[in-house]
Amino acid sequence: MAFHVEGLVAIVVFYLAILAVGIWAAWKTKNTGSEGDRSEAIIVGGRDIGLLVGGFTMTATWVGGGYINGTAEAVYVPDYGLAWAQAPIGYSLSLILGGLFFAKPMRSKGYVTMLDPFQQLYGKRMGGLLFIPALMGEMFWAAAIFSALGATISVIIDINVNISVIISALIAIMYTLVGGLYSVAYTDVVQLFCIFLGLWISVPFAMSHPAVADIGLTAVHQVYQAPWLGSINSLDVYTWLDNFFLLTLGGIPWQAYFQRVLSSSSATYAQVLSLLAAFGCLVMAIPAVLIGAIGASTAWNQTEYGVPDPKSKKEADMILPIVLQYLCPVYISFFGLGAVSAAVMSSADSSILSASSMFVRNIYQLSFRQNASDREIVWVMRTTVLLFGASATAMALLTSSVYGLWYLSSDLVYIIIFPQLLCVLFIKGTNTYGAIAGYLFGLVLRITGGEPYLYLQPLIYYPGWYQDDNNIYIQRFPFKTLAMLTSFFTNVVVSYLAKYLFESGTLPPKLDFLDAVVARYSREHMDKATLVKSDNIVLNELAPVNPRHSLTLSSTFTNKEAFNYVDSSPELSNAEDN
Numbered sequence: 001m002a003f004h005v006e007g008l009v010a011i012v013v014f015y016l017a018i019l020a021v022g023i024w025a026a027w028k029t030k031n032t033g034s035e036g037d038r039s040e041a042i043i044v045g046g047r048d049i050g051l052l053v054g055g056f057t058m059t060a061t062w063v064g065g066g067y068i069n070g071t072a073e074a075v076y077v078p079d080y081g082l083a084w085a086q087a088p089i090g091y092s093l094s095l096i097l098g099g100l101f102f103a104k105p106m107r108s109k110g111y112v113t114m115l116d117p118f119q120q121l122y123g124k125r126m127g128g129l130l131f132i133p134a135l136m137g138e139m140f141w142a143a144a145i146f147s148a149l150g151a152t153i154s155v156i157i158d159i160n161v162n163i164s165v166i167i168s169a170l171i172a173i174m175y176t177l178v179g180g181l182y183s184v185a186y187t188d189v190v191q192l193f194c195i196f197l198g199l200w201i202s203v204p205f206a207m208s209h210p211a212v213a214d215i216g217l218t219a220v221h222q223v224y225q226a227p228w229l230g231s232i233n234s235l236d237v238y239t240w241l242d243n244f245f246l247l248t249l250g251g252i253p254w255q256a257y258f259q260r261v262l263s264s265s266s267a268t269y270a271q272v273l274s275l276l277a278a279f280g281c282l283v284m285a286i287p288a289v290l291i292g293a294i295g296a297s298t299a300w301n302q303t304e305y306g307v308p309d310p311k312s313k314k315e316a317d318m319i320l321p322i323v324l325q326y327l328c329p330v331y332i333s334f335f336g337l338g339a340v341s342a343a344v345m346s347s348a349d350s351s352i353l354s355a356s357s358m359f360v361r362n363i364y365q366l367s368f369r370q371n372a373s374d375r376e377i378v379w380v381m382r383t384t385v386l387l388f389g390a391s392a393t394a395m396a397l398l399t400s401s402v403y404g405l406w407y408l409s410s411d412l413v414y415i416i417i418f419p420q421l422l423c424v425l426f427i428k429g430t431n432t433y434g435a436i437a438g439y440l441f442g443l444v445l446r447i448t449g450g451e452p453y454l455y456l457q458p459l460i461y462y463p464g465w466y467q468d469d470n471n472i473y474i475q476r477f478p479f480k481t482l483a484m485l486t487s488f489f490t491n492v493v494v495s496y497l498a499k500y501l502f503e504s505g506t507l508p509p510k511l512d513f514l515d516a517v518v519a520r521y522s523r524e525h526m527d528k529a530t531l532v533k534s535d536n537i538v539l540n541e542l543a544p545v546n547p548r549h550s551l552t553l554s555s556t557f558t559n560k561e562a563f564n565y566v567d568s569s570p571e572l573s574n575a576e577d578n
Helices: 005-030 035-047 051-062 065-076 087-108 116-122 124-156 161-207 234-250 255-263 267-296 316-327 330-368 374-396 402-426 432-448 479-503 560-568 570-577
Strands: none
Touching: 005 161, 005 330, 035 161, 035 255, 035 330, 035 374, 051 087, 051 161, 051 255, 051 267, 051 330, 065 087, 065 124, 065 267, 065 316, 065 330, 087 234, 087 255, 087 267, 087 402, 116 124, 116 330, 116 402, 116 432, 124 161, 124 255, 124 330, 124 374, 124 402, 124 432, 161 255, 161 267, 161 316, 161 330, 161 374, 234 402, 234 479, 255 267, 255 330, 267 316, 316 330, 330 374, 402 432, 402 479, 432 479
16 A cells, blocks of 8 residues: 555644644643642643533543444444444443433532542542552553554554554643643544544445445345344343443443543533533444444455455454545545544543543542642643553554453453442442452452453353353353442442441451541541532532632642531541540
């Protein structure tokens, strides 16, 4: 394939436009509010992200390179088809559930990151443990979407995959570095528009190519391959359900999602933008589904691609750029390439910022450097943006299947963080002992179930397992959901058991080494007063956000609701009376 100068020019122009928007948003951040609030402006945008920008940025965060390329890949592959393209429905439902049940309690309490409630209830050490799967999830996610971009660019303009991934990562890291959430949010608006326009322009041209059969016919009849609607065999029903629950419930406890929830100007806005993003995810999946169907309806021997078809060449994961390249005019394929590039950066920048926010806020500041200045926090965040961005880029160069890595990125979040989030928000009385036990049980059950994409052989063989042609063990049993449920119930049972043993006197107070039951005011527990900031959080969700003021770190976080909760807690009242 020849090197396409026009395509390279189009990509450069697009990247420069995105970078310009990001720098403008960074300038807006610098000139908004006081300098003392700079670190919070980077993380949650000063909590004044409106409904329109918030809806766009949350939609663009989910509609990434993995989302678009992965959906097209699933529809195209004969053994799967549309029936197995679960991401559009799964992630849309996760946004709906997040908006209905999780957005309001998180935003109303004024947390800064997703890990704040864990450190508030379970202590600093447990917050550090939960940071590990949260970080790995963000890194896997970013690596998957960078990989999607490398595949796309290398197919259409025939440049080295490594170069395309590295340059794209540098652009995303650059504007995230200087502008934080403001840059990410405003570039998301531009990128989402480009994704929508670019893919929808490409679809009619690809569909009208002479080598493409009627996709309505190929949906239910075998023409060049099995029907692209796909089917679910009875033996695979439990696997389908396991993956579906993983995407739906595992799509909720992500910092990228809660960062937008917590940046909303009110709790009601946080709920509404979640529902808007759910609708946006469904709409944006339609052209990806159609492109996958077009790929399944094409006689590839009648195109310049030739034989064998992409599936036989093991290029099914690149079906979207292949369709753009061989079934669309040159200028249309370049425009579609810009759309996919937009999809990648709109998710990659969010993941990098999310990982950096959690590290700086919950590990560096609250655990080690509570007296750090705002300037120090800002520079530590910029350093971690560089480090995490470089790590995601390195992993992107080692991926093989976009959709597989995409599933893998949700595993740890689904099994470990989601049940912990349920407990910390909705189950009263859980404590650090239960959280650690649930964490360990879920992790052990997940690892012992094996992982085909990492060639990790299982130690526990659940009913229905089989060995494929590559001697890899596949589990049909929904062991991921089993691990998640085990983690949840272990947390609840162990928490109440520990509370009973200590309060009944069965165990002496000195054995409460985590200070989770007896010593409620231990240093290990984060004082609720250190987690939120009352001068820019109005708990009345309909009230406007008050202007921010420069404060010293000792008075940076205040939550009157937290103090009221402590004063009204029956357990604490009894302890004080005693």
